[in-house]
Amino acid sequence: MLDWFNYYGHVCISFQLLSVSTFDFLKSNNFLPYPIKQIRHMAQQICHAVSFLHDNKLTHTDLKPENILFVNSDFSLVYNAEKKCNERRIKDTTVRLVDFGSATFDHEHHSTVISTRHYRAPEVILELGWSHPCDVWSIGCILFEYYRGFTLFQTHDSTEHLAMMERTQGPFPLRMIQRSRYRAAVWSGTSTPNYGYISDNHHQFFDLLERMLEYEPSKRIPLGSALQHPFFSRTERKS
Secondary structure (H helix, E strand, O other), rough: OOOEEEEEEEEEEEOOOOEEEHHHHHHHOOOOOHHHHHHHHHHHHHHHHHHHHHOEEOOOOOOOHHHHHEEOOEEEEEEOOOOOEEEEEEEEOOOEEOOOOOOOOOOHHHHOOOOOHHOHHHHHHHOOOOHHHHHHHHHHHHHHHHHHHHHHHOOOHHHHHHHHHHHHHHHOHHHHHHHOOOOOHHOOOOOOOOOOOHHHHHHHHHHHHHHHOOOHHHHOOOOHHHOOHHHOOOHHHHO
């Protein structure tokens, strides 16, 4: 916050002037994925910012690529041999987290439904209550989108959403299903986690992703631990 003022009873806050969102840049780039080095830098900043919120007993509740803005969106054109086209390559991946309109303190009332659909954690859909880990799930979905160029769970229906989770993540833990009114809608198949194509050089990235997309909130990796993950270590930065 740079300053604030009162305008006819409306409290106005002034912030740093930022550029386009990470979603808008992705869209303008024909949804070509971000390079892994750029994802690493953005991910580290996002985890840092949200970890700061959690340390101060806040849950953002609406994390998505639209709410992560570049400070500067200048880019260069690079030829993509695989796609046989030019792609925009952003020059500076410094980002800022925005939109705290739905941020909730731990002691405040927790709405039943939070988060934009595609980034909504399973405990929210199953109505089991939520806390800081729901932000971690959202970050996992965001990072997948940066990596593949499309959303992990492209749906607008809760039942279909849960089925898609089981298809990519495997069956839900029985104790979660039994506590939810959605238990009849959850099918426990024999599927195993499947994110599609994984580059041989990016196993650390997908290991972090799996830890962020753990079904049970209590087992989901806290952001303080996520920042210590090998994906962010010096030895992994060349991949």
